Every structure is written in C-alpha cells, then in structure tokens.
Amino acid sequence: MTTYNTQQKKQLMDFLKKHPEQSYTIDEIAAEMNADPDFANPPGKSTIYRLMPGLAEENLVKCFAGKRGTKASYQIIGGESCHFHIHLKCTDCGKLLHMSDKDSHTIADDILKSGGFALDLGRTTLFGLCEGCRRKGNHT
Ligand SMILES: [Zn+2]
Ligand SMILES: [Zn+2]
Secondary structure (H helix, E strand, C coil), rough: CCCHHHHHHHHHHHHHHCCCCCCHHHHHHHHHHCCCCCCCCCCCCHHHHHHHHHHCCCEEEEECCHHHHCEEEEEECHHHHHHHHHHHEEECCCCECCCCCHHHHHHHHHHHHHHHCCHHHHEEEEEEHHHHHHHHHHCC
C-alpha cells in the first residue's frame, strides 16, 4: 500500500474515531469531512469507497446494510475489545452501543446452557431503540 493510501486511511479512521457512536454512509463521510476544518485535505468519495471494504475486513469498522434499500453505512468499532461483547444498534438514530462484556457473557452463558449454542459475541448485533430514542418517541 502506498504512503498516500496510508494517509487517506488514517484520516478516515481519525474522522470515524471522532464520532464513535454514529454511523455514516460514504456520501455522508465525504461531506462531513469536507466540512470539518480538522481535515485539511480529506480523501474524496471514490477513495473512501475504495478504502472502506478493507477497513471492514480488518474489523476496524462495522458495515450495516441500509434499511429500505438505502446505502450501507459504516461505523468504527473498538478493534480487539469489540470481539468480547454484543453490540446494540439503534434502528432510529443509527447509534451503535457496546454492551458491557459482563452482560454479554451473561447472555451468552444462558444461551449456551439452555440450547448448547455458543454465541459469537463479536459478530452479534441486536437491533432496537436506544434510551434517547425510546424516551423521545412514541415507541412502546
Ligand atoms: Zn464494541
Ligand atoms: Zn437511538
């Protein structure tokens, strides 16, 4: 990989690290980075498209399929530490929350005991509403 690519990748990661609880489509990342003075020379959209699959493969970002045919969105995950807990994805605001390792293991233990199924914590994401969205909306 060229130095140029490495710098682009670093900028992209820096941007995602700034917004650890938000997921973005590639279009949104390109627009937000352009608007952010911290990124003087942000990578273009086509570069981001090229870099993202690699980041997802390295387990640095999680890719979420877009709902109702919208574009996929991406969000940073905490690397190694994220292999040891379940993730909670808010279907309203798109936040990705990290369940505590302890709670994740409690759930995994229950599933293992009752069904003999060993849950892959790092790859499990549960969908629902975060506290903020649950409070503000008329969701029941
Ligand atoms: Zn995590
Ligand atoms: Zn939410």
